[in-house]
Amino acid sequence: MPELLHQVLREFTAARGREGEKLQEFLLQRIEQIETLCTLVAPRIPTAIAAYEEKLAGRLRIAMQTSDDERLRQEITLFASKLMWMKSCRACKPIWSK
Numbered sequence: 194m195p196e197l198l199h200q201v202l203r204e205f206t207a208a209r210g211r212e213g214e215k216l217q218e219f220l221l222q223r224i225e226q227i228e229t230l231c232t233l234v235a236p237r238i239p240t241a242i243a244a245y246e247e248k249l250a251g252r253l254r255i256a257m258q259t260s261d262d263e264r265l266r267q268e269i270t271l272f273a274s275k276l277m278w279m280k281s282c283r284a285c286k287p288i289w290s291k
Contacts, residue, residue: 245275 249272256265 249268252268253265256268
């Protein structure tokens with residue numbers, strides 16, 4: 194009986210190892226695809242940032258013309274949150290390091 198149990202455990206361990214290898218291969222392929230997409234998107238990021246900054250500047254100019262401090266706070270908070278996301282984005286990192 195103990196030999197049978199050891200046999201089953203060895204087969205189970207081998208099966209889990211094969212599953213792990215397949216999962217690793219799958220994940221590495223997906224990572225490669227994501228990195229390829231990031232490489233394609235990265236050159237567009239400076240233009241997108243510039244367009245967003247221009248849009249934000251316009252919105253801030255409008256907000257500053259009113260006496261609504263809450264609106265101004267909302268616009269600044271929105272900008273800060275998007276800026277933090279862009280800085281955390283792996284595709285953006287080469288841009289921030291310049």
